Amino acid sequence: xxxxxxxxxxxxxxxxxxxxxxxxxxxxxxxxxxxxxxxxxxxxxxxxxxxxxxxxxxxxxxxxxxxxxxxxxxxxxxxxxxxxxxxxxxxxxxxxxxxxxxxxxxxxxxxxxxxxxxxxxxxxxxxxxxxxxxxxxxxxxxxxxxxxxxxxxxxxxxxxxxxxxxxxxxxxxxxxxxxxxxxxxx
Amino acid sequence: xxxxxxxxxxxxxxxxxxxxxxxxxxxxxxxxxxxxxxxxxxxxxxxxxxxxxxxxxxxxxxxxxxxxxxxxxxxxxxxxxxxxxxxxxxxxxxxxxxxxxxxxxxxxxxxxxxxxxxxxxxxxxxxxxxxxxxxxxxxxxxxxxxxxxxxxxxxxxxxxxxxxxxxxxxxxxxxxxxxxxxxxxxxxxxxxxxxxxxxxxxxxxxxxxxxxxxxxxxxxxxxxxxxxxxxxxxxxxxxxxx
Ligand SMILES: [Fe+3]
Numbered sequence: 001x002x003x004x005x006x007x008x009x010x011x012x013x014x015x016x017x018x019x020x021x022x023x024x025x026x027x028x029x030x031x032x033x034x035x036x037x038x039x040x041x042x043x044x045x046x047x048x049x050x051x052x053x054x055x056x057x058x059x060x061x062x063x064x065x066x067x068x069x070x071x072x073x074x075x076x077x078x079x080x081x082x083x084x085x086x087x088x089x090x091x092x093x094x095x096x097x098x099x100x101x102x103x104x105x106x107x108x109x110x111x112x113x114x115x116x117x118x119x120x121x122x123x124x125x126x127x128x129x130x131x132x133x134x135x136x137x138x139x140x141x142x143x144x145x146x147x148x149x150x151x152x153x154x155x156x157x158x159x160x161x162x163x164x165x166x167x168x169x170x171x172x173x174x175x176x177x178x179x180x181x182x183x184x185x186x
Numbered sequence: 187x188x189x190x191x192x193x194x195x196x197x198x199x200x201x202x203x204x205x206x207x208x209x210x211x212x213x214x215x216x217x218x219x220x221x222x223x224x225x226x227x228x229x230x231x232x233x234x235x236x237x238x239x240x241x242x243x244x245x246x247x248x249x250x251x252x253x254x255x256x257x258x259x260x261x262x263x264x265x266x267x268x269x270x271x272x273x274x275x276x277x278x279x280x281x282x283x284x285x286x287x288x289x290x291x292x293x294x295x296x297x298x299x300x301x302x303x304x305x306x307x308x309x310x311x312x313x314x315x316x317x318x319x320x321x322x323x324x325x326x327x328x329x330x331x332x333x334x335x336x337x338x339x340x341x342x343x344x345x346x347x348x349x350x351x352x353x354x355x356x357x358x359x360x361x362x363x364x365x366x367x368x369x370x371x372x373x374x375x376x377x378x379x380x381x382x383x384x385x386x387x388x389x390x391x392x393x394x395x396x397x398x399x400x401x402x403x404x405x406x407x408x409x410x411x412x413x414x415x416x417x418x419x420x421x422x423x424x425x426x427x428x
């Protein structure tokens with residue numbers, strides 16, 4: 001190795017200017033299109049689902065300035081097979097309750113890994129972006145290496161989205177505290 | 187070295203820890219549990235890609251990309267340029283870089299920024315580009331102003347530009363900040379000082395680059411970004427004489 005990795009710095013409270021300009025109030029930037037608004041191009045086959053939830057801090061208060069990115073396999077378990085950025089999306093949480101909503105397709109398992117959506121969380125106060133995963137409570141989890149590695153069932157449950165309604169799943173992210181989400185060093 | 191092997195693990199001695207009490211916002215937002223280590227799978231090795239078709243002609247010129255026709259942002263005009271590389275000193279080509287910053291007075295164009303410095307009607311504060319086959323990138327902007335921020339004391343951010351970097355795999359995703367050589371606030375800033383190694387701070391500090399400074403027009407600043415490499419072992423290092 002001849003170079004050292006660049007250090008991370010917080011995305012800060014104004015990350016939206018750079019990453020989701022319309023949320024910051026720059027509606028006409030980049031032709032009004034935020035990158036990652038749609039996770040797959042239209043007509044990619046799969047079961048439509050909606051994942052939604054909130055982000056909370058260690059005091060249980062909603063985090064109002066987070067940006068989330070999502071990266072997932074398609075309904076056949078392949079990554080990046082549906083256009084160059086297919087399977088990737090980005091959301092700013094809302095400024096009222098730290099809420100997000102992702103309309104996507106149910107991913108399939110990939111190798112040993114159970115079906116899941118990868119999440120990356122940045123915000124003011126987060127020095128190094130946090131990786132986690134969303135698994136689904138009504139899908140088989142088999143011998144998924146991450147879930148198997150988490151011995152405490154309470155901790156494991158922080159990675160499992162709960163089915164709610166016909167096509168919906170609820171997945172909250174707790175940065176700290178009793179319900180702290182499991183974060184991953186990828 | 188392998189092109190498809192796992193990415194080298196994150197060098198945590200160069201990265202800021204999650205909990206850095208002097209940066210107050212980290213106190214309630216730092217996870218207390220250790221990160222769970224993961225063997226990278228197909229999804230960590232792959233990542234989204236963005237073609238030139240997402241980039242508009244002025245996306246890498248913040249001086250004019252939000253300005254009225256014929257107008258320009260107020261402030262000292264600069265160029266920022268450099269290379270996106272990995273630890274093996276190999277270029278990271280075709281990678282999307284997004285950048286955002288305050289205006290020359292230190293004010294962000296953001297609903298939540300209420301600092302007394304005025305907004306510049308001709309400055310939006312964001313841009314983006316895609317690295318070329320050598321990992322090279324450049325953009326034009328105005329030098330951002332330092333600004334005060336609520337952290338419990340008299341805290342001012344050094345002038346800085348935020349960078350979002352995609353690499354070739356999800357494991358390389360990085361957000362960081364670029365500082366300017368000679369800024370006395372670098373030493374004083376609790377956010378900069380979350381980084382434990384002074385050399386790592388130096389690497390986030392852009393250098394005045396007179397070679398690319400254009401006489402009577404603008405100064406150039408050089409800033410390189412290094413993402414995690416893949417498949418590099420000590421043995422291979424020796425073989426290649428790195
Ligand atoms: Fe900033």
